């Protein structure tokens with residue numbers, strides 16, 4: 438077993454399973470970008486990304502094949518990188534170095550991607566060959582339902598935004614119900630000034646805004 442294969446195993450990347458991480462990329466003009474993305478381990482040293490063609494991450498990878506899969510479970514990092522146009526006072530501004538490492542991540546998995554067959558008009562699939570793994574956090578973290586549910590709530594929110602803009606009220610209401618279930622768990626398990634509880638409050642404000650705009 439190679440060093441990279443062992444490191445991916447230890448980080449929890451299971452072959453065939455989807456994991457969540459923050460993927461950093463660079464555009465053709467050199468600007469850096471970070472966004473949460475699902476990452477599937479497809480082989481001993483390969484990771485796959487399925488990206489909506491509307492995303493900046495997809496556009497960047499089509500012009501520059503390097504990416505970094507940043508391992509973190511901090512909901513604040515997921516929030517600020519998923520909704521980059523929004524202003525979140527008191528939340529950290531993500532820092533990305535020229536080698537695409539996202540600051541405050543627990544590990545950086547550097548990959549070189551090649552595009553595989555276009556999955557559909559909406560999504561592109563990229564296969565990434567892992568070139569190196571760097572671990573920055575020495576201690577494991579205890580599992581937190583609140584942190585996990587806050588990240589789940591961010592995924593729902595990214596879809597609520599899209600469906601609100603499309604005027605798809607039924608899907609919006611279904612996702613808002615799921616968002617509220619995440620919020621309940623966070624409120625029952627995490628303190629009010631935790632990152633996860635603060636993330637839920639920010640998401641609630643954004644969801645209200647999208648709903649008002651859709652109905653007004």
Ligand SMILES: Cc1cc2nc3c(=O)[nH]c(=O)nc-3n(C[C@H](O)[C@H](O)[C@H](O)COP(=O)(O)O)c2cc1C
Pocket residue numbers: 457458470471472473474475476487488489491492493494495515518519520521588591592595
């Ligand atoms: C945990 C999580 C996982 C996500 N996974 C994906 C994914 O696999 N593919 C995708 O295209 N968008 C995914 N998204 C949505 C993107 O992060 C979101 O659309 C983001 O704004 C894209 O940013 P970009 O345009 O800078 O690439 C995910 C969002 C979250 C919160």
